[in-house]
Amino acid sequence: MLGSPACFVFIFLLCQLTGSAASGTLKELVGALGGTVTFPLKHSVNQIDSIIWIFNTTTLVTIQPNTTGRQANVIVTQNRNRERVDFLHGNYSLTLSKLKKNDSGAYRVEIHSSSLQDPFIQEYGLHVYEHLSKPKVTMGLQNIKNGTCVTNLTCSVEExxxxxxxxxxxxxxxxxxxxxxxxxxxxxxxxxxxxTFICEARNPISSNSSNPVSAQKLCEGALRDPLASIFLKLLVVVFLLSAVALVPVILIMRRERGKVSEFVEEKNRMDTHQETFNHNPPSGETSEYATTSHRNKTTPEENPANTLYFTVQIPPKMEKHHSLPRSPDSPNLSTYENAT
Structure with missing residues (x-):
C-alpha cells in the first residue's frame, strides 16, 4: 500500500518530465520565393486530442486526428491558404507551398492531449528568400603612381x-x-x-557569379580617362575665359551702337527742322518785281527816261500762284508800261 502512492508520484513526475522534454527548441527554416517548405513534427504523444498550427498570432490550421472509423478533420481558418497547406501521410508535419515574402515569420504547433498536463509545443522560424540576380562589379577611385594601378572593386546584387x-x-x-x-x-x-577577378554572391537558398573583370582593362581605361578629363577641363576653362572676355566687348559695342543711333536721330531732327523752315517762310507780304521786255515792239519814240515802273504787292494767300489775279472785266495788265 505504501508503494502505490510513491509509484503514482513517480509516474506523474515522469510524465511531466517527458512532456517538458518533448517541447523542442526553436527550429530555423528557410524557403525560396514560390517554393515549398515543410515544418517537421516529431513527438512521442500517443493519444492526441487536437493539433493546432499557428502563424505569428493567427491560427492557421486545426486538426482533429482520426479515430476508429473516423477520418481526421482538418480545418483551415483562411481560404487563401486552403490550397497551400498539406500534411504528410501518417504524420501531421505541415507543408506550405507557393511561398510568399510575407510568409516569413514565427510558426508554432501545439499538440493537446488528455495524457499531458500542458500541451506539447514546437516553435519554428521561417525566412523566405529570393533567388539572387547576377552580381554587378563597379570600380572605385583609381590611383596610378609609379606605374602601379590601385583601386577597389565593389560587388552588389539588385534583387x-x-x-x-x-x-x-x-x-x-x-x-x-x-x-x-x-x-x-x-x-x-x-x-x-x-x-582576372570574379565575385560570387550567396544567400541561404542560391548563389550567382559575376562576369570576369580584367585588371588590365580597368587600369588602361583609367589611364585614358584622366587625359580625357584634363582635356575637358581645359575646354571648360577656355570657354569660360572667352565668355568673360566677350562680355565687355559686347557692352562696348552696344554702347557705341546706342551713340550712333542717337547721332542719326539728332541729325534727322535737324534736317527735318531745316526743311520745315525753308518751306514755311514767315507770314507777311512778299514783294516781287517783274519786268517785261518787248524787244520786238519797241518804237523809236520810246525814251528810257520816261519809262514808268510799277510795284505790285502780292497778298500772302496768293504766294503759291505765279501770276497776278485777273478780273473778268478788266484787260490784262502788264508790269511794264510806257508813258509819254
Whole structure:
C-alpha cells in the first residue's frame, strides 16, 4: 500500500518530465520565393486530442486526428491558404507551398492531449528568400603612381539582396587567391601579367557569379580617362575665359551702337527742322518785281527816261500762284508800261 502512492508520484513526475522534454527548441527554416517548405513534427504523444498550427498570432490550421472509423478533420481558418497547406501521410508535419515574402515569420504547433498536463509545443522560424540576380562589379577611385594601378572593386546584387555574403576569386596568379567581403582592393602594375577577378554572391537558398573583370582593362581605361578629363577641363576653362572676355566687348559695342543711333536721330531732327523752315517762310507780304521786255515792239519814240515802273504787292494767300489775279472785266495788265 505504501508503494502505490510513491509509484503514482513517480509516474506523474515522469510524465511531466517527458512532456517538458518533448517541447523542442526553436527550429530555423528557410524557403525560396514560390517554393515549398515543410515544418517537421516529431513527438512521442500517443493519444492526441487536437493539433493546432499557428502563424505569428493567427491560427492557421486545426486538426482533429482520426479515430476508429473516423477520418481526421482538418480545418483551415483562411481560404487563401486552403490550397497551400498539406500534411504528410501518417504524420501531421505541415507543408506550405507557393511561398510568399510575407510568409516569413514565427510558426508554432501545439499538440493537446488528455495524457499531458500542458500541451506539447514546437516553435519554428521561417525566412523566405529570393533567388539572387547576377552580381554587378563597379570600380572605385583609381590611383596610378609609379606605374602601379590601385583601386577597389565593389560587388552588389539588385534583387534578392537580403542576407547576402560575397567572396572573390583572383585568377592569373601563381596561386589563386580568395577574398571575402563585397569590396576587393586590387593593386596591379602596368605591363605585368593580367589578373582576372570574379565575385560570387550567396544567400541561404542560391548563389550567382559575376562576369570576369580584367585588371588590365580597368587600369588602361583609367589611364585614358584622366587625359580625357584634363582635356575637358581645359575646354571648360577656355570657354569660360572667352565668355568673360566677350562680355565687355559686347557692352562696348552696344554702347557705341546706342551713340550712333542717337547721332542719326539728332541729325534727322535737324534736317527735318531745316526743311520745315525753308518751306514755311514767315507770314507777311512778299514783294516781287517783274519786268517785261518787248524787244520786238519797241518804237523809236520810246525814251528810257520816261519809262514808268510799277510795284505790285502780292497778298500772302496768293504766294503759291505765279501770276497776278485777273478780273473778268478788266484787260490784262502788264508790269511794264510806257508813258509819254
Amino acid at each position: 534578392g539582396g537580403e542576407d547576402v555574403t560575397y567572396s572573390w576569386k583572383s585568377l592569373g596568379q601563381a596561386t589563386n587567391e580568395s577574398h571575402y567581403g563585397s569590396i576587393l582592393p586590387i593593386s596591379w602594375r602596368l605591363g605585368k601579367k593580367d589578373m
